[in-house]
Structures are given as structure tokens and as C-alpha cells.
Amino acid sequence: xxxxTQAQTxxxxxxxxxxxxxxxxxxxxxxxxxxxxKQPPSGELVFLIRRNSFDEQNEISGRYSWNFQKSTSSFNxxxxxxxxxxxxxxxxxxxxxxxxxxxxxxxxxxxxxxxxP
Amino acid sequence: xxxxxxxxxxxxxxxxxxxxxxxxxxxxxxxMYWYRQDPGMGLRLIHYSVGEGTTAKGEVPDxxxxxxxxxxxxxxxxxxxxxxQTSVYFCxxxxxxxxxxxxxxxxxxxxxxxx
Numbered sequence: 711x712x713x714x715t716q717a718q719t720x721x722x723x724x725x726x727x728x729x730x731x732x733x734x735x736x737x738x739x740x741x742x743x744x745x746x747x748k749q750p751p752s753g754e755l756v757f758l759i760r761r762n763s764f765d766e767q768n769e770i771s772g773r774y775s776w777n778f779q780k781s782t783s784s785f786n787x788x789x790x791x792x793x794x795x796x797x798x799x800x801x802x803x804x805x806x807x808x809x810x811x812x813x814x815x816x817x818x819x820x821x822x823x824x825x826x827p
Numbered sequence: 828x829x830x831x832x833x834x835x836x837x838x839x840x841x842x843x844x845x846x847x848x849x850x851x852x853x854x855x856x857x858x859m860y861w862y863r864q865d866p867g868m869g870l871r872l873i874h875y876s877v878g879e880g881t882t883a884k885g886e887v888p889d890x891x892x893x894x895x896x897x898x899x900x901x902x903x904x905x906x907x908x909x910x911x912q913t914s915v916y917f918c919x920x921x922x923x924x925x926x927x928x929x930x931x932x933x934x935x936x937x938x939x940x941x942x
Contacts (some may be wrong), residue, residue, distance in 0.1 A: 721865070745930060754897075755917065755933035780882060812858070812877050815931065816883070819869035 712737045712806045716818035723792055724826050731787040731821045733802030734772070739763075743805040743813065744778065744785045750798040757798075761785065792825045799823070831855055831934035833918050839940045840908045848903040848911065848937050850918030858921040859901040860885075860931065861893060864912040876901055908941045915939075 713736040723729045735744065746758040759769065761778050773790045790795055799820045804824045805813040834849040850859065857878050862870040872885030876895040890912060892904045902919075905912060915938050919931040 717870075730874060747933075753915075755919075755931075757930040757932075760897055760930050767830070810883065813862075814872065814875060817862075817870040817885075821848075 712739075712804050713723075714744075714804045714816055714818035715827050716800075716802055716821050718821045719819070720822040720824065720826070722824045722825045723824065726791050727793050728788060728790050729823065729825075731789075731795050731802075731823065733785045733787065733818060735783050735785065735802070737802045737804060737806045739742065739806040741807075745803040745815065746776065746785075746787050747802065747803065747817075748798045758787075770827060792796045792823075794825050794827055797823060797825045831918055831920055831932050832939050834935040835937060836935065838899075838937050840905075841942050842909060842932075844908050845904070845906050846908065846939075847905075847934065848916055848918075849903045850903070850920075850934055850937075851899055852901075852918075852920040852932070853899065854920060855898070855931065856922055856932070857893065857898070857918035860919045860921075861891070861901065861903045862917045862919065863887065864917060864936075865914050868925045873903065873916075908939075910941045913939060 715734045742763045744761045748756045775788045777786045799822045801820045802818045803815045805815040808814045831852045860875040861873040871887045874893040876882045879898040882893045894902045915936050917936050918934040921931045922929045
């Protein structure tokens with residue numbers, strides 16, 4: 711069975727602060743994929759990043775960075791110099807093999823980030 | 828290129844009524860999914876399909892049925908709606924490449940209220 715835990719239900723910061731969203735996952739598979747999605751107040755879900763289990767390099771995209779550590783089964787997401795437009799619910803997801811051989815994602819419960827001006 | 832579309836956007840049902848939610852995608856994706864989103868519960872998988880004519884149960888399938896008669900469409904049915912099925916329903920699709928390992932593309936959601 712696979713599981714994703716996002717222990718932070720809600721985070722509130724002031725604009726320009728850095729913020730890290732935690733994601734801890736559980737799986738017995740050696741091959742798996744991790745994702746982050748953003749859900750702004752408008753409601754749509756937007757893909758941010760995918761990382762496979764064999765690639766532990768950290769990634770940076772503008773103000774966004776991701777830290778993948780297999781040793782602690784974590785895939786954390788940091789926003790540097792947060793902005794009001796970053797206010798959203800962020801979901802971490804794990805895709806591992808289910809019966810039938812397909813990779814089906816499991817989502818965490820999400821972290822609501824509120825950035826105050 | 829519309830991506831993933833969902834019909835309807837909003838619906839109010841009375842307990843015991845039935846309805847069908849339609850999901851359509853124009854990206855030729857093999858994989859399609861239905862999720863429900865409830866406050867504090869994240870996205871929970873109801874059913875999914877890995878190809879035309881195939882469906883499988885997800886985490887919370889009870890009270891729902893699905894059909895994938897055409898590759899581009901994935902229908903979610905509620906035979907006898909219950910208040911516990913009040914939720915926002917999202918459809919998603921993904922490529923078949925590497926058995927669905929790529930990211931999912933989501934529809935805009937359907938807000939369903941069961942009275």
C-alpha cells in the first residue's frame with residue numbers, strides 16, 4: 711500500500727517570507743514517482759513537478775525548489791520570497807504500481823498556504 | 828484543444844436521485860480517473876480506467892459506477908445519491924507512456940450537492 715502524509719494542514723506567512731511544505735511518503739516499491747500539484751482559489755489543479763525514485767537531485771524553478779530525500783522518504787517543496795499569488799492548496803502525490811501493473815497516484819490531504827500582503 | 832472537460836459544473840440532487848457526470852478529453856490519453864475532494868481529505872480516487880472498455884476500483888468506489896465506452900469519455904454514475912456524496916468531483920487523464928507515470932491533467936471539477 712502507498713501513503714502520502716502532508717502533516718501541515720494550513721500555513722500562514724507574510725509576503726516575502728520563505729516557506730517549506732512537507733511531504734512524507736510510504737511505499738514498498740523501489741520504482742515510484744512523486745508529484746506536486748497546486749490548487750489556487752479558482753479550483754483547478756495544476757501540475758508543478760514530477761520526480762522519479764532514481765533521481766534524487768534537487769530541482770529549482772524560479773522561486774520554487776524541491777528537496778527529495780529517499781533516506782527520509784520526503785519530497786519537500788520550498789517557496790522562496792512568497793507572494794500573494796502563491797496562496798493555494800498544494801498537494802503531494804505518489805505514483806507506485808497497483809495490481810495490474812499500472813502506476814496509479816495517491817494524493818496527500820493537501821496543505822493550504824495563505825500568503826498575507 | 829479543450830483538454831479535460833466536465834459536465835455539468837454544478838448540480839443539486841435529492842436523496843435517492845440518480846445522475847451521470849461526463850468527463851471528456853481530447854488529448855488521446857489512455858488513462859482516465861475520477862476523484863472526489865472533500866474538506867481536509869485531499870483527493871480520493873473513486874474509479875479509474877487504463878483504456879477503452881476497462882475500469883477499476885479506486886479507494887472509495889462504493890455508491891458509484893463508471894463506464895469507458897469511448898476512449899475520450901469517462902462517465903461517473905450515481906445510482907441512488909446520498910448526502911455523503913456531496914463533494915467536488917474531479918476527472919483527470921494521463922498518457923499511457925510508461926503505464927501512466929506522467930502527470931495528470933485535471934478537469935475544472937463538478938460541485939455536487941445532495942439534499
